[in-house]
Amino acid sequence: MVKIGIIGAGALGGTFAALLTRAGHEVEVTARGSGLEAIRTDGIRLSGGYGEVHARVTASERLTGGADLVLVCTKAQDAEAAITANRDAVDGTPVVVVQNGLDGVAIASRLLPRSSCMGMLSIIAANYTEPGHVRVTTTADSYLGRGDGPADEECVRTARLLSEAVPVIAIAGFRGAQWTKLVVNMLNAVPAITGRSVQSVVDEPSLRVVVTASMRETVRVGIAKGVRFGALQGMNDRRLRLFARLPLRLGQVLPWSMRRRMGDRPNLGSTQQSLRRGQPTEIDFLNGAVVREASVAGLPAPVNAALTALVHEVEALGRPLPADRVVAVLHRN
Structure with a gap:
């Protein structure tokens, strides 16, 4: 079991939080407003393609620290503010940016100079139906890597860890x-x-x-x-x-x-x-x-x-x- 922090418990963040909890890992998530209240009260409820999961996780507006791995699962436009808000708890911890667009890993690397930053592309389709509830409409592999070269040892190791919960493949040529x-x-x-x-x-x-x-x-x-x-x-x-x-x-x-x-x-x-x-x-x-x-x-x-x-x-x-x-x-x- 490892401790995994997840910044942003929306559709993808909630999916990974629930599946990683089901796989036996300790999970802490960040959320705000009604989402935070719902998760604190009743955990995260996942339905759809990966089955029914009711995951009790620690939830707060910021990570408390001590994680072995952190996933950044915010929308691309929220990434810089979210990483900055959690920098004291995260810098120095391996980070996986699960995000659309082209700039996520570069932003994380700039803000977290002591962290090893990787990227992950997820094709999973999930609807954040209401606070604390996520429904997966399409299951799919996710792809982890960084840069233009082959997948390095840390990427392979991280993909293997996450695959205990959901299929993740370490790939070469991540920018492409x-x-x-x-x-x-x-x-x-x-x-x-x-x-x-x-x-x-x-x-x-x-x-x-x-x-x-x-x-x-x-x-x-x-x-x-x-x-x-x-x-x-x-x-x-x-x-x-x-x-x-x-x-x-x-x-x-x-x-x-x-x-x-x-x-x-x-x-x-x-x-x-x-x-x-x-x-x-x-x-x-x-x-x-x-x-x-x-x-x-x-x-x-x-x-x-x-x-x-x-x-x-x-x-x-x-x-x-x-x-x-x-x-x-x-x-x-």
Whole structure:
């Protein structure tokens, strides 16, 4: 048994906390507001793909220290503040950043100079249905590593430890895998804008083609940046480079293949879940990251720029937009 601290007990943080507790580890989580109160009162209740788990964990606004390993499971936009708030308890402890986007490991390494920082990409789909309750809609492997080289001994050891609770694979070329996950995360924006599930969006041809366009734009930006895409969920560098050359009509097979892996249990996507809780989204670290990287590479990224703006519009309005606002993105670009 080891002591594991988890910063952020939302959908993924709650999932890992419950499964690690079930595996016999001592778990402490951070949470705020109604989530903290619910976990303190009744623990974390996990349902869905990994079975029913009722995990009693220690919960507070900040970690108390003494952990053997810390997972950072906040949204990308909250990472810097959350790590800073926990720095005294964490610096010097191995840290795994479980996060979307491209910058999480670099941020953690800068803020925690005495810690060995790794990254983890999780394809698990989970809905944070209410405070203290998480439902897993899709089970999947998670991928752990750092940098561009082979998986080092610490990454292999950490993946083995976490795999006692949920499958985690230590991988080489982690930065390239982050870009592949960024392509996967292009499934988030359109459901968030329209208020529909990922499955419903991909099933609708007029919306699926917009998702395809955002994915193709992401891959083309990565290629321009010299990225070698990591193997993830049936995708790899060769297949994504081929996808980047396909017309949109044929490229739609990519989001469709992702949709098939999800099954039919509605997946809202993490961006829409934030909207439904009235919280800021991490869209600036997903589609917005593509726009920033495109600018560095001297390329336009009009589809991702438009989708980023539409998500921010939904944030401001507090309600979804008509689907034709999304469809119009392609007509304008």
